[in-house]
Amino acid sequence: MAGVANQNILLGVTGGIAAYKSVELARLLLKAGARVRVVMTEAATRFVSPLTFQAVTGSPVRCSLFDEEHEAAMGHIELARWADQMVIAPASADFMARMALGLANDLLTTLCLASASSIAIAPAMNQRMWQHPAVQHNLSLLEERGVRVLGPESGEQACGDTGPGRMLEPADMLAALDSASGAGLFAGKKVLITAGPTHEAIDPVRFIGNRSSGKMGYALARAFRRGGADVLLVSGPVSLPAPPGVNRVNVQTALQMHKAVFENIHSVDIFVGCAAVADYRPENPQQQKIKKLSDRMDISLVRNPDILAEVATLEEGPYTLGFAAETQNLVENARAKLLAKQVDMLAANSVADGMGFESDENTLLVIWPEGEKHLPVQDKQQLAESLLGVLADQYRRDE
Ligand SMILES: Cc1cc2nc3c(=O)[nH]c(=O)nc-3n(C[C@H](O)[C@H](O)[C@H](O)COP(=O)(O)O)c2cc1C
Numbered sequence: 001m002a003g004v005a006n007q008n009i010l011l012g013v014t015g016g017i018a019a020y021k022s023v024e025l026a027r028l029l030l031k032a033g034a035r036v037r038v039v040m041t042e043a044a045t046r047f048v049s050p051l052t053f054q055a056v057t058g059s060p061v062r063c064s065l066f067d068e069e070h071e072a073a074m075g076h077i078e079l080a081r082w083a084d085q086m087v088i089a090p091a092s093a094d095f096m097a098r099m100a101l102g103l104a105n106d107l108l109t110t111l112c113l114a115s116a117s118s119i120a121i122a123p124a125m126n127q128r129m130w131q132h133p134a135v136q137h138n139l140s141l142l143e144e145r146g147v148r149v150l151g152p153e154s155g156e157q158a159c160g161d162t163g164p165g166r167m168l169e170p171a172d173m174l175a176a177l178d179s180a181s182g183a184g185l186f187a188g189k190k191v192l193i194t195a196g197p198t199h200e201a202i203d204p205v206r207f208i209g210n211r212s213s214g215k216m217g218y219a220l221a222r223a224f225r226r227g228g229a230d231v232l233l234v235s236g237p238v239s240l241p242a243p244p245g246v247n248r249v250n251v252q253t254a255l256q257m258h259k260a261v262f263e264n265i266h267s268v269d270i271f272v273g274c275a276a277v278a279d280y281r282p283e284n285p286q287q288q289k290i291k292k293l294s295d296r297m298d299i300s301l302v303r304n305p306d307i308l309a310e311v312a313t314l315e316e317g318p319y320t321l322g323f324a325a326e327t328q329n330l331v332e333n334a335r336a337k338l339l340a341k342q343v344d345m346l347a348a349n350s351v352a353d354g355m356g357f358e359s360d361e362n363t364l365l366v367i368w369p370e371g372e373k374h375l376p377v378q379d380k381q382q383l384a385e386s387l388l389g390v391l392a393d394q395y396r397r398d399e
Helices: 019-031 050-057 075-082 093-101 107-114 127-131 133-144 170-180 215-226 254-267 307-312 330-341 380-398
Strands: 008-013 035-040 085-091 118-123 153-156 162-166 190-195 230-235 247-250 270-273 280-282 301-303 319-326 345-350 361-368 371-379
Touching: 008 019, 008 075, 008 107, 019 035, 019 050, 019 085, 019 170, 035 050, 035 075, 035 107, 075 107, 085 093, 085 107, 085 170, 093 107, 093 118, 093 133, 118 133, 118 170, 127 133, 127 162, 133 215, 153 371, 190 215, 190 254, 215 230, 215 270, 215 380, 230 254, 254 307, 270 307, 307 319, 307 330, 319 330, 330 345, 330 361, 345 380, 361 380, 371 380
Parallel strands: 008 035, 008 085, 085 118, 190 230, 190 270, 230 247, 270 319, 319 345
Antiparallel strands: 153 162, 280 301, 345 361, 361 371
């Protein structure tokens, strides 16, 4: 299915401040050639009048399940059958909870259960609400069931807070829906992602590690999964749950990561080396805890394999995206690394100013042999989605 043109789109609007933006979304969908019908929750009508949507779409807006006129012919089931795609924008925290529970206590939740169409939601709420474990748990449940989640973005909010929870802009949502009309940007592709740090044993209780949190790799795994890919995440020790629908292999050391990657690499279309793999490991890790017997101690280190470079130089290997964390001369070092490792694309970030490793936000300079793109500071999930957009363009050209 190509684009939203000629599709029947059921636009669900729930009770949030961002409801006004959905009027523009309805207009853009119509302009792109879709047929649009709008269903509003009771709370949504407190924010925008049904009349506004009716005027924009030219069709009556439904707000109630118990509508005698429409239900004379089981109108809600007819509407559920009519829809090729459902888009809930904005999706309130309350609506996500009802949907996750499988409630059918108003027209829109009933339609979500009664329709066989794909469903996308565009959450919008205060940043604390968005980060609440209850909301994140509902989000995971919905994603596991195949609901596509668009956004939210990070930024200034109507309530004065700054953070994640802003609904995507209508034009961005339209672009995402257009690409979602097929099974997603990476449908049918197998993606292997490494994430997190590695821990290199000195003795049974001590190790050499680094400050990678794994957040960026996990955000990428989630984004690829949302794009329809079959994702295998080879993860160093982190405290993050596996994103819904993603297969994870846990490792501790660079050698274990190397083994897990090469056991799987031959069936992979895209490889993303996001892990901060230790360059060196102790040559002779001790079997017993080292005692504090002398004033000095030297640990001899040996080089670890370069997983990214090895994958990039495989004959008939996958498309490779590498990451580079630099503390100085970002552009020069990143270009040099792109050439030295022979990767197809490199995402470089500066870790000199508190950005990068442990923070929730980041910025990236993405380079490939013929070009580059700067992705501005944004939260890591949004950044992962932006990076995937850049990668999809280049990957298609190389395919
Ligand atoms: C002024 C105002 C703004 C609100 N904005 C939001 C919001 O942006 N996101 C959200 O999840 N809930 C928001 N709420 C709370 C929802 O409107 C409330 O949870 C409601 O029950 C949602 O119902 P619905 O999911 O059926 O539309 C807001 C409430 C008020 C009074």
